[in-house]
């Protein structure tokens with residue numbers, strides 16, 4: 001099938017490359033000509049495992065190309081995926097939908113054949129129906145333009161896998177014909193018995209935002225339990241393992257630490273609450289307000305614990321921070337708990353030096369006042385305390401004895417509770433977690 005993917009951010013580039021990979025003829029559209037030029041050469045604008053190869057092979061096969069204008073999109077296909085960003089609106093809990101509206105307003109008047117517009121961007125419930133009304137006023141006479149919503153559940157760091165082999169495909173449509181068209185588009189992925197859930201527009205929109213709200217709730221739940229563990233002398237890691245063996249609960253999204261960050265979980269949680277308020281259902285989402293507030297308190301808790309480890313104050317202490325990305329296997333630092341903690345310690349007078357295997361440059365742009373080191377060892381030179389804040393594999397593999405020779409004090413705060421504690425203790429370190437006794 002021929003299709004366009006409009007917006008080549010995280011979601012769009014991965015979706016475009018994967019749709020080309022399963023055999024479709026895809027045109028990616030972005031207003032940024034520099035980005036388009038890079039993408040045409042097969043270079044993704046961010047780090048994502050496996051994406052380089054996929055993009056290169058899709059471009060080389062001729063099934064994936066990029067352009068800058070909506071007129072080219074309208075000429076190219078009758079199926080258009082909207083993948084533009086919907087960030088949190090500054091000073092508000094709502095999402096900024098102007099990017100989505102700009103695409104619809106720009107594209108629909110240019111359409112010359114019956115077409116289907118499929119939103120993939122995360123939006124508050126009711127957006128797709130409102131866009132449907134907008135389309136009715138914009139479509140040229142005699143041209144039928146449908147609207148569908150097809151949420152995307154990809155995780156950064158696993159985006160290619162999550163897109164090519166998702167847990168389910170959800171499509172919200174206004175007609176059986178639109179749902180069938182999308183079933184055909186995803187057919188190569190459906191052969192493995194993957195659930196394909198066809199529903200109405202509102203349910204499809206809500207599936208995405210409530211999935212993220214649920215994941216966020218799991219994380220804040222386990223972090224709350226971690227606080228009680230710490231107070232009672234329990235161990236959150238063992239507790240989580242024991243909980244996870246209950247098949248009703250499972251292990252995933254139960255890693256306690258400095259909490260969730262990134263471009264989606266908090267933003268979607270807030271948008272869910274704001275939209276529920278608008279719909280008069282605000283009383284039903286009080287729990288989600290707590291989930292967000294509690295998550296932010298984890299960051300302050302990490303700073304308090306570090307001050308405590310240092311004897312009460314961070315002032316003029318050398319603090320090494322391992323990790324800047326909001327999670328491993330990405331260079332994304334948006335709403336990164338690690339960077340937030342690093343910046344807060346810097347403001348309290350600490351000399352903070354940060355290392356991240358992939359995100360140093362993005363972190364430097366976001367927080368230019370912090371120091372950045374090219375290696376973990378450089379970051380730890382003469383440190384009074386080391387904080388492990390993003391659980392990259394290479395940090396778990398560090399030799400604690402060798403690192404112990406570099407630092408001034410062998411003190412570790414494991415903000416992700418994922419280091420092999422015994423190895424660090426054997427090398428003479430004290431290790432403090434979030435939700436564990438001090439070792």
Ligand code: UDX
Pocket residue numbers: 152153154155156157212215219252253254255256257258259260261262263264265326327328
């Ligand atoms: C999330 C959703 O998982 C994905 O389905 C959606 O499409 C986009 O938002 P992502 O933002 O890539 O994906 O990150 P995710 O892997 O979900 O992690 C989010 C944050 O939670 C990270 O900061 C991570 O470190 C943290 N986290 C995750 C925990 O603190 N504990 C956990 O157990 C799991």
